Amino acid sequence: MAKPTTDPPDLQILVGGPFPTGDADGMQVFFLAAALLKPRSRGEVRDGIRLNYFDHADDLPRLLEGLERVETAIHAGAIQALTRGERFSPHITGTADLEAWVKENAWTYHHPVGTCAMGSVVDAECRVIGVQGLSVVDASVMPDIPSANTNVPTIMLAEHVAHRRTVAVAPTRVAATES
């Protein structure tokens, strides 16, 4: 279980919308969702992609805590005033039912990383270990999912590696452009 004092944040509350419903009265909807940023379950890519959600015992309780926080937020007066109290997601109270519902309905957060993890597949310069002249520089080299969405970290990583590579092959040119 993540320790708030030492571990990076592992839960994120997402807000999306407003989306039109197409109703004649112009009603719009929005959502609040809980995301587990740092799941401990590990998927694998072999003959297919196996995600193995909730394989690690820590993940389901953590996501349930995220949902609890969403519940707290949607019962706050400011949000209730926006929603007329209506919601589409089921009202589930029993823990077993809630766990079953989460397992059935949890969905990807589109942040897969690590199929060419630094340290095992590539070295610290993103060169594929044991293969000359081949590098991988993208989200797949992250050994772990960052405690954030992955797009900006991927760009940052690629810029960083590109810079280091350029410094290595053309140090004087880089120094001239940076001065």
Ligand SMILES: Cc1cc2nc3c(=O)[nH]c(=O)nc-3n(C[C@H](O)[C@H](O)[C@H](O)COP(=O)(O)OP(=O)(O)OC[C@H]3O[C@@H](n4cnc5c(N)ncnc54)[C@H](O)[C@@H]3O)c2cc1C
């Ligand atoms: C639906 C969705 C929503 C997302 N929303 C967010 C978000 O809101 N915020 C956020 O931070 N992250 C988001 N992400 C995650 C983010 O997009 C990825 O983490 C990031 O794009 C990873 O970058 P990448 O370079 O590793 O891979 P990609 O961006 O997937 O780049 C891989 C590139 O390689 C190309 N390619 C693949 N195979 C070959 C081949 N054989 N030859 C040549 N080219 C090839 C592909 O066409 C693609 O252009 C989202 C992802 C998805 C799928």
